[in-house]
Amino acid sequence: xxxxxxxxxxxxxxxxxxxxxxxxxxxxxxxxxxxxxxxxxxxxxxxxxxxxxxxxxxxxxxxxxxxxxxxxxxxxxxxxxxxxxxxxxxxxxxxxxxxxxxxxxxxxxxxxxxxxxxxxxxxxxxxxxxxxxxxxxxxxxxxxxxxxxxxxxxxxxxxxxxxxxxxxxxxxxxxxxxxxxxxxxxxxxxxxxxxxxxxxxxxxxxxxxxxxxxxxxxxxxxxxxxxxxxxxxxxxxxxxxxxxxxxxxxxxxxxxxxxxxxxxxxxxxxxxxxxxxxxxxxxxxxxxxxxxxxxxxxxxxxxxxxxxxxxxxxxxxxxxxxxxxxxxxxxxxxxxxxxxxxxxxxxxxxxxxxxxxxxxxxxxxxxxxxxxxxxxxxxxxxxxxxxxxxxxxxxxxxxxxxxxxxxxxxxxxxxxxxxxxxxxxxxxxxxxxxxxxxxxxxxxxxxxxxxxxxxxxxxxxxxxxxxxxxxxxxxxxxxxxxxxxxxxxxxxxxxxxxxxxxxxxxxxxxxxxxxxxxxxxxxxxxxxxxxxxxxxxxxxxxxxxxxxxxxxxxxxxxxxxxxxxxxxxxxxxxxxxxxxxxxxxxxxxxxxxxxxxxxxxxxxxxxxxxxxxxxxxxxxxxxxxxxxxxxxxxxxxxxxxxxxxxxxxxxxxxxxxxxxxxxxxxxxxxxxxxxxxxxxxxxxxxxxx
DNA sequence: GAAGGCTCAGCCTTATACTC
DNA sequence: GAGTATAAGGCTGAGCCTTC
Numbered sequence: 001x002x003x004x005x006x007x008x009x010x011x012x013x014x015x016x017x018x019x020x021x022x023x024x025x026x027x028x029x030x031x032x033x034x035x036x037x038x039x040x041x042x043x044x045x046x047x048x049x050x051x052x053x054x055x056x057x058x059x060x061x062x063x064x065x066x067x068x069x070x071x072x073x074x075x076x077x078x079x080x081x082x083x084x085x086x087x088x089x090x091x092x093x094x095x096x097x098x099x100x101x102x103x104x105x106x107x108x109x110x111x112x113x114x115x116x117x118x119x120x121x122x123x124x125x126x127x128x129x130x131x132x133x134x135x136x137x138x139x140x141x142x143x144x145x146x147x148x149x150x151x152x153x154x155x156x157x158x159x160x161x162x163x164x165x166x167x168x169x170x171x172x173x174x175x176x177x178x179x180x181x182x183x184x185x186x187x188x189x190x191x192x193x194x195x196x197x198x199x200x201x202x203x204x205x206x207x208x209x210x211x212x213x214x215x216x217x218x219x220x221x222x223x224x225x226x227x228x229x230x231x232x233x234x235x236x237x238x239x240x241x242x243x244x245x246x247x248x249x250x251x252x253x254x255x256x257x258x259x260x261x262x263x264x265x266x267x268x269x270x271x272x273x274x275x276x277x278x279x280x281x282x283x284x285x286x287x288x289x290x291x292x293x294x295x296x297x298x299x300x301x302x303x304x305x306x307x308x309x310x311x312x313x314x315x316x317x318x319x320x321x322x323x324x325x326x327x328x329x330x331x332x333x334x335x336x337x338x339x340x341x342x343x344x345x346x347x348x349x350x351x352x353x354x355x356x357x358x359x360x361x362x363x364x365x366x367x368x369x370x371x372x373x374x375x376x377x378x379x380x381x382x383x384x385x386x387x388x389x390x391x392x393x394x395x396x397x398x399x400x401x402x403x404x405x406x407x408x409x410x411x412x413x414x415x416x417x418x419x420x421x422x423x424x425x426x427x428x429x430x431x432x433x434x435x436x437x438x439x440x441x442x443x444x445x446x447x448x449x450x451x452x453x454x455x456x457x458x459x460x461x462x463x464x465x466x467x468x469x470x471x472x473x474x475x476x477x478x479x480x481x482x483x484x485x486x487x488x489x490x491x492x493x494x495x496x497x498x499x500x501x502x503x504x505x506x507x508x509x510x511x512x513x514x515x516x517x518x519x520x521x522x523x524x525x526x527x528x529x530x531x532x533x534x535x536x537x538x539x540x541x542x543x544x545x546x547x548x549x550x551x552x553x554x555x556x557x558x559x560x561x562x563x564x565x566x567x568x569x570x571x572x573x574x575x576x577x578x579x580x581x582x583x584x585x586x587x588x589x590x591x592x593x594x595x596x597x598x599x600x601x602x603x604x605x606x607x608x609x610x611x612x613x614x615x616x617x618x619x620x621x622x623x624x625x626x627x628x629x630x631x632x633x634x635x636x637x638x639x640x641x642x643x644x645x646x647x648x649x650x651x652x653x654x655x656x657x658x659x660x661x662x663x664x665x666x667x668x669x670x671x672x673x674x675x676x677x678x679x680x681x682x683x684x685x686x687x688x689x
Numbered sequence: 690g691a692a693g694g695c696t697c698a699g700c701c702t703t704a705t706a707c708t709c
Numbered sequence: 710g711a712g713t714a715t716a717a718g719g720c721t722g723a724g725c726c727t728t729c
Contacts, residue, residue: 578698581698581699599713601715649713649714651699653716654698657716658698661698662697691728692727697723698723699720702720704718706714707712708714709712
């Protein structure tokens with residue numbers, strides 16, 4: 001079919017206000033109707049349509065509406081007969097054809113194409129809940145409220161006992177946009193709002209003994225006008241209380257019982273029978289004049305157009321015209337009614353009657369010399385101010401906390417009815433929150449708390465991971481620094497090695513150098529390392545030498561200086577062994593060497609031998625470097641160089657043993673010489689003889 | 690000055706113990 | 710098992726002295 005449906009919505013549609021109301025121009029929620037290819041038996045003319053509401057998100061649903069099966073059961077249709085759509089025919093699901101948006105779909109058969117069908121997505125308000133609320137209203141003992149049994153409805157052979165309130169007529173006074181259900185109607189009826197209060201007074205007075213003629217005249221107009229604006233009249237409200245299955249019968253019964261026509265078209269029977277004796281007893285009114293806030297107890301006859309029926313038959317918000325002093329009329333509020341002045345005094349002394357503060361002007365004394373600030377008035381005032389200031393910024397947590405507090409209070413009271421009573425009383429001061437909404441808010445709050453805990457745990461875990469990463473990064477930085485140092489050290493070593501390998505003698509311009517004296521001249525010039533410049537002034541500058549000559553000494557490196565002459569002699573020695581041994585004697589001397597070993601390891605040949613102190617590794621290094629310089633000048637074979645250098649320790653060890661051997665031989669020679677001299681001395685006398 | 694003998698530093702071998 | 714450090718002993722040759 002593919003046409004838009006004029007889906008008129010009631011004001012208590014779940015989709016707030018008019019969002020559910022589809023129009024052809026700009027449908028906020030699209031109702032797409034598609035004719036189904038089916039028929040109901042022989043009634044082929046009856047069209048069956050599949051109605052789909054596009055992009056209706058979960059936020060549009062009642063909290064408990066969408067169950068686990070994704071269905072909703074609170075769709076209603078109001079055509080000729082108002083009925084509830086079966087849950088099995090209503091579907092709520094994600095539709096792939098609508099980009100996986102939520103879609104509500106239900107099938108419906110339009111019996112008559114010329115009729116107007118209204119679909120309403122209503123918030124459920126159960127009969128039991130309504131009964132509880134009515135009970136709580138009864139306990140408030142409102143003078144303008146009376147509840148009585150109106151009639152019985154037939155429901156499958158079982159007679160219900162619906163009760164009806166005369167306030168149903170006033171329910172229609174509320175504007176359409178505020179009429180969101182039976183409970184709201186009742187709230188509106190029983191409140192002190194500008195519209196219900198005078199109407200209520202007029203209504204009570206119209207059929208009751210205290211109704212003024214003017215009020216009687218106004219009643220019909222007000223009711224009639226309100227009935228035009230209101231969506232649900234009295235009869236519609238009745239429909240909430242009785243069974244729908246016997247609507248016509250029950251309705252007729254109610255009409256008969258009420259003896260009324262539809263609201264605004266006929267007269268109402270007296271819903272609140274009042275005793276004239278009760279009215280007759282009201283003799284005095286305690287009033288406060290607006291002009292000076294003075295309070296007086298005056299006869300009710302001084303109040304213009306005021307004939308109270310009972311002690312609370314007045315509107316404390318209404319401004320009455322009261323004859324004051326010498327018959328001068330003045331505007332005043334009625335604070336209380338009593339049979340006598342003594343009763344006023346007694347009530348004030350017993351603090352049963354509170355005198356509200358009328359204005360913010362300076363303190364004034366009332367007739368009794370007392371000034372009282374009614375607690376309730378003060379509470380309401382402060383709450384209104386607080387509500388006005390913080391209503392917009394009220395957080396979800398605060399709302400939930402309040403709801404939880406109310407729930408706890410209600411649970412401690414035990415009885416459900418008491419809880420409802422308490423709730424209804426509180427509802428006068430605070431916004432009413434449905435229980436389903438409360439439960440949803442609590443559930444949402446719990447979920448958010450859980451989510452917050454989870455996020456906090458995740459945050460803590462992430463923080464620990466960051467700390468570990470930072471620690472690893474720090475370790476990595478130190479390792480990186482160490483690697484860099486090692487790399488630099490290795491590079492330096494490589495440079496030194498390359499320098500050693502590339503340091504060749506040296507002169508190519510005829511200038512004699514030190515090494516040229518001891519080694520054979522090399523035909524080709526080679527690069528020399530200029531790592532250490534020759535600062536000696538006694539020799540011709542040789543950029544190829546690696547040793548520093550200064551003041552007759554040669555610096556071998558590591559702070560080791562040797563005599564230049566001895567160094568020259570050393571260069572003339574042949575063989576690695578002699579070179580190494582002589583260099584060792586030059587560096588350490590024989591006196592040091594005879595008491596040392598190369599590595600400090602004790603000899604194994606003698607079990608009780610004590611280890612001799614080792615030679616300095618740095619000086620050993622110098623010896624090796626000198627030998628390396630020498631060998632590298634003779635050969636470029638690294639293997640040979642390595643092999644020859646590996647004998648440095650051995651050479652030095654041999655030198656040490658040779659020294660010791662020499663010493664021993666010397667001792668032996670001395671001893672032998674001594675023996676020989678002794679022998680000569682012993683033989684001398686014989687020779688002389 | 691030449692030849693021979695002696696001395697001893699240097700070198701090599703061997704043995705031992707230890708480490709890798 | 711290979712390599713190393715240490716010690717001891719033997720071999721060699723240069724150097725010195727003596728002798729011729």
